[in-house]
Amino acid sequence: MIQIEGLSYRVGKTPILHDISLTLKPGGITALIGPNGAGKSSLLHCISGLHDLAAGHIRIDGLDPLRAPDRDRARVVALLQQSPGVVSRLRVRELVGFGRWPHHQGRPTAQDTAMVDAALESFTLTDLADRTLESLSGGQRQRAFIAMTYAQDTPWLLLDEPLNALDPRHARDLMARLRRLVQDTGRSIVIVLHDINAAAGWADRIVAMKDGRVIGHQDTPDLLTPDMLETVFDMRFDVLTHQGRPVVISR
């Protein structure tokens, strides 16, 4: 369970997040939606312990990400960031191998190697394993970073816009993969999505954010109402139902 109480975060003097209190239940996929600049990425970074808070506190399964030793934190929560930098001459297998760092701290065991192979397999990267990151397309690179986050093998996975740069097939494959992960291993995923229909189709719960505040947090079908969407995005949407899941169409 992730408990956030009274969280405020600033960059310099600019307030980014205002007094956010939020409890995320374990298990399932929770999507963060909201317009650009709503503070979705900042919230993920705060939960991962990468930002110092102006106020408030966070507990992830009882662990304080800001105070806990870096290694303990990295075994509870893994973060996929938007457009991480590319290291030259780094191969895909080596990148995914970094996901095991919190577990082996530089001395990988056979178990770590097996885990890396499994991650490569899951994200259909086995054929690309010995290519350098520079030689990959944006989407392939994105998958490699997701595989690294996956290999970190944490109960909580925070993904910041993982569908960026993915074509429809790989986007669907990734979401299906995450769904299976949640079902099979009971891991919890918090994911920032720009495509509302990706959230509508795959997420169990949705947190809606706007201007650095949380304005809604409900099960997906309950949250996706035309009124709520208008409040969040300042435009009208129709919400239809297709095969039992909501579908959102802009007007």
Next chain:
Amino acid sequence: MIRSRLLLLAAGLVLLSAAFLLWKLQEPTGFILSLRGSKLAVLICVGAATGVATILFQTVAMNQLLTPGIVGFDALFVLLQTGLVAILGGVGAALFPPMAQFLMETALLMGAALLLFGGLLRRGAGDVTRVILTGVILGMLLRGLTEVVQRMLDPADFAIVQQAMFASFSRVSTPQIWTGGGVIAVALAVALWQAPALDVAGLGRSTARSLGLAHDRVVLIVLGLVAALVSVSTALVGPLTFLGLLSASLARQVLQTHRHDALIPAAALIGATILVAGQFVFERLLASQSALAVIVEFFGGLLFLFLVFRRKPS
């Protein structure tokens, strides 16, 4: 592949060193050998220290164009030396045993480097342009400051400082070599021990931290190591700006890897090889004495320009 290339580099350096020692050896062999031996030791120490310092620095700065020399590490060292002479007077500074003076200067440089570059590289390392610009300006500032202090010096004191300012490989005493070699050996061992952490740090501060690396601690360790290595090589022969860039870039080219457990020894071997080979050609083949530093800087500078222009806009 990496392993065999490292072995090749090592073998090359050993052969070259043997040639350096034994080429046209005349009577009195013992005396000439010890002379050449100590010179060889200096070249290897300085080359290795500069190469390793550059690899380490480039990793935490997230930039493969920067070197400790460009951002003014050695300028800082010369400034400290000059300041010491200015405060104590030439005679006062000369009163210190060289060993104590060296260790004191090294400690001072480590402290100053942590203060100056610590803040820059810890919080701000994400902003590459800021790191480069601040680093280059810092380097100029330090050189300027040194000049100001030197202008205020007594001519006799200035002569003492001048000794330290220009790279030269032919006036080093044996105890200095031993101290320097010791410091380099320790620094190398620490660097290799930290190699896996450096690999992770190379991903950038944010990613490294989300993987559970205590990034700030790694940056501090690296800055400490770089300061120690730079002060050894600067104390032994004076400032060399581009040698490090040359050895670090070549190490990356030759090994085609990002792994520090390979890059660190490779940069050390290549740095040493460049200096030994250069000195061998100049002294033995061309019978010329002092131009090595100039030539190394010339080719290093050319490489720097080449790297700048070849860079793809990202």
